[in-house]
Amino acid sequence: MIDVALRHRFGRGGFCLDAAFAAPEAGVTALFGPSGCGKSTILGAVAGLLRPQAGRVAIGGEVLLDTAARICLPPERRRCGVVFQDARLFPHLSVDSNLRYGLRRAPRDAPGPAFEEVVALLGIAPLLARRPAGLSGGERQRVALGRALLSRPRLLLMDEPLAALDAARRAEVLPFLARLRDRAGLPILYVTHALDEVDALADHLVLLDGGRVLAAGPVEALMARTDLPLLAGRRDAGVLLPCAVTGTEGDLIMLEFDGGTLVTTAHPGPPGTRLRVRVRARDVAVATEAPRGLSTRNILPVTLTAIAEAGEAGEVFLRLAAGPTTLLARVTRDSVSRLGLRPGQPVWALIKAVTFDHRAAGDATGEPPAWQGRRDGPY
């Protein structure tokens, strides 16, 4: 496990961070929260760039920081690769030299991908001779990813690596991030305030607000909770469903999840493709009888298991069980009383839309999209 426990107060009466969590030593753990919640501070303390007043950071039992035991390794000896929001490439060095900067200083016996492998993975071979000043934002961030990965770290820290990019550049870099996650076999702590990045990349989620950990756990489990305003209060609140493409029917694609099948017109990939879709609570309606003559294709028999407050006056979340899978529907309190909804009742869930938060388009190298063949996801 990666154990992090930190306490730090900025100035007298200033922002106070008091956070502790454990992240698995595989996959991506996203630190998610609004701006100023302390997530970047946590990353800085793990990297060693910020020294907290009290705390402990350990990776698999190896202690990087323990203020009680007066241990505080300097960043250069922590072997935590950092990808900053602003790339921070060395402007006086070529892309090639930037990439090799960490590699030259890594312990010789440290495992990790070879230079050529990383260059191919990130598609940066044509950039090697160039200087950072001549690169686009997306290219810079890809080089920064490569540089961090080549320093042979035991942990990758990413501090909002896509936040400084526009939508097009984000879409360009995201698939590379996903590929890096799948190939690097490294634990990644990923700081973000963008939910679509969580959907696309994260296995684990640490939810932060005001310097404190609100909740931590597997992404799907946290997304299905209705008691976390940071998630449930959003317009795009809803569950994440791990699915697999099972077949096609004309223009339609069948997506199977544990408890049912969804139909969609999007083309996420050939049969066998595994992916994660977000089913927003506001896109789900319920009916007490099997509906007929509806344009909606996705009508699933489910059981209403609970009715939870939605935080907003007049609205509630319905928890719907489709086999072992939970769906959320957001309806008015009026509908609940009108239909006489109560827990335990079998109902029909009408799903108006399924959003693919991670459309990793196949890229120039002909590699399969990143969400194919994920090795160590939770499903």
Place this chain on the structure above:
Amino acid sequence: MTAEEWMAVRLSLEVATRSVLVSLVPAVGVAWLLARGRFPGRMLLDALVHLPLVVPPVVVGWGLLMLFGVRGPIGAPLHDWFGIRLVFTTEGAALATAVMSFPLIVRAVRLGLEGVDPGLEAAARTLGAGPVDRFVTVTLPLMSPGILAGAVTAFAAGLGEFGAVITFASNIPGETQTLPLAIYSATQTPGGETVAARLALVSFSLAMAGLLLAEVIARHMGRLLGRAG
């Protein structure tokens, strides 16, 4: 130009070059302390370094004479143990020039250093670079435009140092008589007006060339470092 005038030009170039060589490394160190150091007495050091800018050069020369004279607290051991005498020598002229132009170099180097993004040094740390390593591979190259600008400015200013040199090293042709001193001597000599005018023109041209060179170097370095230049 006469041989004597050429000698003054050559001597000026030599003194200015030596003064820059002597003060460059300490200037980088002092600039580092002033820009990054957090220690008591930082303000005092800052004031001390800038003193030659505000104190009359003659006073600086006199101070050097007191310190480095053959009976001074530094000059005596230098003379007695190593046989080095600085007063009335070319080396002495270089030392006086170095002290006078030191604040110019420090200021330029400090500006260069303050322009280095600490985030890049932090990035170097996370990539495994220790303090000396990251100074040499990241900080120094990135502040080099400041160092070069400081060196060239100090060189150009050093060509014309008068007060401190004449006080500490005197006005000995071929030994310590640099361009400004030769011009001064010429104006004191009956019929020396043309010599003074010629040397003044040379002095002007050298200073101008130095400043232009500094500008060209700064632009080139800026391009190399990927900044708009």
